[in-house]
Amino acid sequence: MLPPSPSGATTEVVAAVDVGGTRIKAALVDRSYTVLAQTTTPTPADIGADIGGAVAATVKALLESVPPGQAAQLVGCGVVVPGLVDEEDGIGIYSSNLGWRDLDIRAQVESFLGLPAVVGHDVRAGLLAESRLGAAGGHRQVLFMPLGTGIAGALLLDGSVVSGDGWAGELGHVVIDPSGPPCPCGQRGCLEVLASAGAIERIYRSQSHERLSAEDIAARAEAGESLASSVWAGAVRALGQAIVMTVTLTGVDLVLVGGGLSQSGEVLLRPLRDDVAGRLTFQRPPTIQRAGLGDRAGSLGAACLIWDSL
């Protein structure tokens, strides 16, 4: 149990916690989604053994960082995690990054905080936040595509984020080239091994023996270096194929590109728009743009989930 929040002229807030493979990003968020405090801390190695304790420590640090003039009354906690999530029962079914199976996250967090908690999926929650507070406002059919070390996906269809019993959105493992390189998932030629930041770095290194970040490769592509341009163009083609497939199957009309790779901005988006436009025939052309909330989408999504439930 945390000590009770001070009473008096207080603002009700929720703690919104995004537990990632390397960092925990957290915020105190009031009902109008103003962020009163936020922190980023390393994810403890044993997070699976004590997620309640880790979240409680994060929340305590958040509360302590509220400026003295502002009194915040904590009323609940939203936690979002990667992997396979049972949102209804608050269970982390499986995360390869975080190393848990069937972890009752909600029960542990509620027991540590003594407050209601909800558990969601990081990318789906991020899309929910983008649709309420970010770049997807007013859209009802959206693909949210964070491109980083891996590639994730989430779909907003007919105005609702699709869960698929927790299984929806594995865009990174849609097979783009059945004869492509093997993917750790067991398939070959998944989008993730062709177009993630990690893939771009690996492919460039395998041909140049030079270890560069995806950001540097983007800069060299922009400057016209031939190998960088060709590696970048290959990733763009794979992303274009995946987007057109998703548009054809689901009718999304907005594609929000997020994650580290989206920081390349127009170096990525311009050729991607051209590639997609060249593939579409009868389909409704989607707008392709950067996501709006950056790496705070997940924690703001956690705030949406817990406020919705209170």
Next chain:
Amino acid sequence: MLPPSPSGATTEVVAAVDVGGTRIKAALVDRSYTVLAQTTTPTPADIGADIGGAVAATVKALLESVPPGQAAQLVGCGVVVPGLVDEEDGIGIYSSNLGWRDLDIRAQVESFLGLPAVVGHDVRAGLLAESRLGAAGGHRQVLFMPLGTGIAGALLLDGSVVSGDGWAGELGHVVIDPSGPPCPCGQRGCLEVLASAGAIERIYRSQSHERLSAEDIAARAEAGESLASSVWAGAVRALGQAIVMTVTLTGVDLVLVGGGLSQSGEVLLRPLRDDVAGRLTFQRPPTIQRAGLGDRAGSLGAACLIWDSL
């Protein structure tokens, strides 16, 4: 205006009308989805010019075919059509088969019948009927895949049929092989040009100069004829790829195969299940089976839509 239905000990019914490229399938359906009468008539060539009159004629014939002992009181009409449909406003936005653009189907039908009408999409309505009355009962994540001259698709995700503003479900035009044969849609290697009944017939004919139906080719494949087996296997591989892609992206756990090709039954489903099982790695394996309502799915779906609206 139709003459009013006889009063007295009457059953309230709706007219459920599935307007296809070649046939209009229609039924009178009561509130418990008992079919009191049904008809199949050729689609008039000028249907786009007078859809209200065509539907009214169909409904009149249905009412006249009700056995004398049963008095049916018509209370509304559901119409489902192919192509791009604005379900909210009851507009047929575009149908290449039926040759219309921006046709106000609901207004025309309501004006002819003097009763409330709703307009839906044939395949999405068929999936709705399968989920309420057919083979998808109890499932919340379903791909419905009618395989006929063309290939259509509809998705039930988190318990709701996905509309995508009318654009969702163009599974037949997901590109399976970018270097494959051209598709009338303008892309190459669409599922429809690799695995529809029409494609199977065309591919077989191009290699044998023998004109056979897909059904006959299935029988020859089952009997071990080498060309038929190879053509059939190619179609199965394309379908398997499309199913795995859909499972990965959306999390569907039930695939219902409908349309003419599904009449091949296990000759299609057995190798298709094997192909899909061989592709999946981490994904949740879907059940793959025949749809339950056959060619009545669309009209029963039209009945669901109009009963829901009344």
